[in-house]
Amino acid sequence: MIRIDAVTKRYPDGTVAVDRLSLEIPDRAITVLVGPSGCGKTTTLRMINRMVEPSEGSILLDGQDIRQQPVNTLRRSMGYVIQNAGLFQHRTILDNIATVPRLLGWSKQKARERAAELMERVGLDTALAKRYPYQLSGGQQQRVGVARALAADPPVLLMDEPFSAVDPIVRKGLQDELLRIQDELGKTIVFVTHDIDEAIKLGTMVAVLRTGGRLAQFAPPAELLSAPADPFVEDFLGADRGIRRLSFFPSAELELQTAPVVAIDAGAEKLASRGAAPYLLVTDVDGRPLGWGAPDDLTAGEIDRDRLLPYGRPFVPGTDSLRTALDGAVLSPTGWAVAVDGEGRAVGVVSQQVIGEAVRAAHTAGRPDAKAAR
Numbered sequence: 001m002i003r004i005d006a007v008t009k010r011y012p013d014g015t016v017a018v019d020r021l022s023l024e025i026p027d028r029a030i031t032v033l034v035g036p037s038g039c040g041k042t043t044t045l046r047m048i049n050r051m052v053e054p055s056e057g058s059i060l061l062d063g064q065d066i067r068q069q070p071v072n073t074l075r076r077s078m079g080y081v082i083q084n085a086g087l088f089q090h091r092t093i094l095d096n097i098a099t100v101p102r103l104l105g106w107s108k109q110k111a112r113e114r115a116a117e118l119m120e121r122v123g124l125d126t127a128l129a130k131r132y133p134y135q136l137s138g139g140q141q142q143r144v145g146v147a148r149a150l151a152a153d154p155p156v157l158l159m160d161e162p163f164s165a166v167d168p169i170v171r172k173g174l175q176d177e178l179l180r181i182q183d184e185l186g187k188t189i190v191f192v193t194h195d196i197d198e199a200i201k202l203g204t205m206v207a208v209l210r211t212g213g214r215l216a217q218f219a220p221p222a223e224l225l226s227a228p229a230d231p232f233v234e235d236f237l238g239a240d241r242g243i244r245r246l247s248f249f250p251s252a253e254l255e256l257q258t259a260p261v262v263a264i265d266a267g268a269e270k271l272a273s274r275g276a277a278p279y280l281l282v283t284d285v286d287g288r289p290l291g292w293g294a295p296d297d298l299t300a301g302e303i304d305r306d307r308l309l310p311y312g313r314p315f316v317p318g319t320d321s322l323r324t325a326l327d328g329a330v331l332s333p334t335g336w337a338v339a340v341d342g343e344g345r346a347v348g349v350v351s352q353q354v355i356g357e358a359v360r361a362a363h364t365a366g367r368p369d370a371k372a373a374r
């Protein structure tokens, strides 16, 4: 655990960047520092690897004051990733990644083997190994930055706005990759961002800082969304807080109906016996949804494939969240969301009303499932 204990940083010009900050950063989890520009995120991160020294207070790593070990030993136990990756422009990708192992005295061959292994781990084609940084896209460079920080297998990873300079689609890919790597490696990650959505997606714990370097709230993302500590945090979280919180509740318990699901080759008899359901979800013969059959067509006793209504975005119960299920229902012209299995076959449908009841239950009782958001 990294324990930040009543730390203040006052720069020589008198600026108080961090003000009596105390945080307990858990092992093997992602802790995000988030807040508006200038609130002291970078200063806090840099105090952890002693690029900046606190004016007051102390930082403990596994119970030991970080000032008690040589700064080089400390930094070797902490990978560091920054915006724009900060790669050595005159070194190949492979040699960039091999930098720290080489400094640690590994042979060239062993360091390069390790670098190649890491390229694969962060989703980089090893065919890029001999290129130079300028020959890579921004997203690829950022992956190299992550690989380089992981090269000596440090237990701690400090990441300062690592994905801020890339476009939203590349950024989502990098975030997903980080979560995947973290599932495999279980590092203690401290991640700085000014983007609250990124904080909510990545953080196991999120520290919201306010200008002046004071802690506004330190909580798991679902708790931030359900119980912001004050108007500043509430404002910083932005709109749609209630809807976004549904990401943390699973859709697995929604009661599905299977009666309104019919295959495209269903006979008139089956269509006539549809009971109270105004629409039927028509699937292909393998069970994959094609669209909703409108009442008039069904009454005529046949399905006209060309007249089916779109079925919105299906959800996978057990994998997707209540938010995805609700989104599916909202997008569907019938107000019913379509549930599918991992192969995309319809397993049932669920009405907006049933989802609404689950949402109410989630808001009043249920504990959010921290994993459902991913």
Ligand SMILES: Nc1ncnc2c1ncn2[C@@H]1O[C@H](COP(=O)(O)OP(=O)(O)OP(=O)(O)O)[C@@H](O)[C@H]1O
Pocket (backbone or CB within 6 Å): 011, 012, 013, 015, 016, 017, 035, 036, 037, 038, 039, 040, 041, 042, 043, 044, 194
């Ligand atoms: N070397 C320095 N000397 C004086 N003031 C500094 C120094 N470095 C940072 N500051 C000030 O300390 C405050 C916190 O800066 P810091 O970079 O930690 O914030 P931040 O939250 O990371 O900001 P951003 O999101 O804009 O990167 C700011 O007011 C900044 O101007």
